[in-house]
Amino acid sequence: MSLERFINQAVSSWMSEDGPDSDIVLSSRIRLARNLSDIKFPTIATKDSAEAVIQAIRERVIAGPSTQFGPLELLKVDEIQPLQKRVLVEKHLISPHLAENSLNGAFLLSENEEISIMINEEDHIRIQCLFPGLQLSEALKVANDVDDWLEEKMNYAYDEQYGYLTSCPTNVGTGLRASVMMHLPGLVLTRQMNRILPAINQLGLVVRGIYGEGSEALGNIFQVSNQTTLGKSEEDIVDDLKGVVAQIISQERSAREALAKTSNIQLEDRVFRSFGVLQNSRIIESKEAASCLSDVRLGIDMGYIKNISRNILNELMILTQPGFLQQYAGGPLRPDDRDIRRAALIRERIQMESNE
Numbered sequence: 068m069s070l071e072r073f074i075n076q077a078v079s080s081w082m083s084e085d086g087p088d089s090d091i092v093l094s095s096r097i098r099l100a101r102n103l104s105d106i107k108f109p110t111i112a113t114k115d116s117a118e119a120v121i122q123a124i125r126e127r128v129i130a131g132p133s134t135q136f137g138p139l140e141l142l143k144v145d146e147i148q149p150l151q152k153r154v155l156v157e158k159h160l161i162s163p164h165l166a167e168n169s170l171n172g173a174f175l176l177s178e179n180e181e182i183s184i185m186i187n188e189e190d191h192i193r194i195q196c197l198f199p200g201l202q203l204s205e206a207l208k209v210a211n212d213v214d215d216w217l218e219e220k221m222n223y224a225y226d227e228q229y230g231y232l233t234s235c236p237t238n239v240g241t242g243l244r245a246s247v248m249m250h251l252p253g254l255v256l257t258r259q260m261n262r263i264l265p266a267i268n269q270l271g272l273v274v275r276g277i278y279g280e281g282s283e284a285l286g287n288i289f290q291v292s293n294q295t296t297l298g299k300s301e302e303d304i305v306d307d308l309k310g311v312v313a314q315i316i317s318q319e320r321s322a323r324e325a326l327a328k329t330s331n332i333q334l335e336d337r338v339f340r341s342f343g344v345l346q347n348s349r350i351i352e353s354k355e356a357a358s359c360l361s362d363v364r365l366g367i368d369m370g371y372i373k374n375i376s377r378n379i380l381n382e383l384m385i386l387t388q389p390g391f392l393q394q395y396a397g398g399p400l401r402p403d404d405r406d407i408r409r410a411a412l413i414r415e416r417i418q419m420e421s422n423e
Contacts, residue, residue, distance in 0.1 A: 077391065079158055079180040079197070082381040086200015090368045091316050093248040093288065093381055094199055096159070097206040097305075099214055100233045100242035101192040102224040109170065109187050110234045117171035117187045124186060127220040129175070136213065137178050144172035150399070153390030159197060164188055182213060189234050190242075192217065201312060203245055203305045211301070230297065240297030245308050249315065250380065252287040252365045253322030256334075263318065270311055271295050286357035286384055291315070323369060338366030346417055350403075351410040356387050375420050383413060 081094040102108055103123065107116040121143070129141055144152065144165060152166040160180060165172045165188040175184040185193040194213050196206040224232040230240040238244070254260045264274055275290045291312060293304050326334050341362035344351070351359075364380035366372040385391060387409045393400050396408055 077154075077158075077386065077394075078382055079160070081159075081181070081197050081199040082385060083378050084199045085378070086198060086202050088316055089200035090377065091249055091251070091319050092201040092312065093250055094159075094197055095201055095203045095206050096198075096244075096246045096248075097194075097196045097203065097210040098244040098246075099194040099210050100190040100231065100238045100244075101194070101214070101217070102232060102234070103191050104222045104224040106191065108224075108234045109189060109191065112170055112187070114170060120187055120191050121171060121173050123221060124173075124175075124192075128217065135216070136182055136209075139175040139177060139182075139184070141173055141175055144174070150390060150393055153388075154394055157385055157388040157390045160195075161185055162188055162193075182209065184213070184217075190238070201247060201309070201316075203247065203309055203312075207245070207301060207305050237294070238296050241299070241301050241304065243296055243301050243304055244292055245305050246290050246292030247308070247312050248288060248290050249312070249319075250286075250288055250361065250364060251315070251319050252361050253319045253326060254315075255287045256326060257322045259318065259322060263315070267291065267311065267315075270307075272308065272311055285354065286361040286380070288357075288361070288384065323365070327369065334369075335366075335371050338362050338369075338371050342366065342372060345413050347414070348410040350406045351413065352406055353387065353389075353409065356409055356413065357384065360384060375417070379416065379420060383416060386416070387412060 086092070086095075103120060106119050106123075107113065109117065121141070125141060129139060144161075147155075152161070155161045156163050156166050158180070160176060160183045161174055162185065165174065165185050171187050173186040175186070176182070181197055183195040183197070185195065194210050194217070196210040196213070198206045198209075226232055231238075231242040233239050233242055251260065254263060267274055271294050273292055273294050275292070276285065276288070291308070293308055295304070299307075341359035344355070344359050345363060360380050360383055363372060363375070364377055367375055367377045367379075386395075389400075389405055392405050392408045392412065395412065396404075400408060
């Protein structure tokens, strides 16, 4: 398979499309946690009760004609090959928990991959909407539309005082997790992140790495999300997050301007050294690739590098993950072979971009 065809089949819209403030915000995600009132929650579920959730969704949700969200195919996790599950996690379409630890896990996925509905993860249902750029309100609207559509067909576990009931107490209330994925090299290079992170935490938000809780901030990519789900409306939670994100965007742009004024030649040298590594390496590990891709994306945003799309970072940060590399290769690879394949894929992708 050619790389161009592989990318066309593998890249989700949030990776390849621009959105508001997409020079800094790579994507916006809304996730709603819901449970059915008449079936044991996943934390105490049996195989039969977990299967009952899938059966309820099969009969009440997808048995009818195509939905307003387009066709939604039900896929069971235990019927998918391990490599395919890894790719879905790398694309942020399902969680590592669903891929590895779920009992009778399944999911529904829209054609454009903006909507993913996980089944029997930590909760019976987790609705996820993933949009490019800063589009939290837009993603929330679609998530609420999906939620309303599901609630017409099923009875949710809901309490008048506490709101939606979830397996984890931190999700009780709205069941909402809103997050943005941000590229913040300016704040990292000017050593401001260590000052900003505690301030963000004090505002009731949390900062994580590219794959969420417990993951590393590879390539200067951070996820900022809400912690509070109880006592606020969904709109208030999203507005609060948007307000903080707007401040982070402003500080990141100021940091980039400061770098251009005080360290322009050093920054330009760093960018082009990283660009050279990506263009010419024959072996490259994931951390080095992520660091170089971050530098090149910064160089594109600041105008040092021309005729290369900024979305190349979004694409290659995903396409160079182990699952994708092995899918492109057509089977399992040893770690050193993955490093060789990673370097080759990056070289070919940059060359493909340069020829357009």
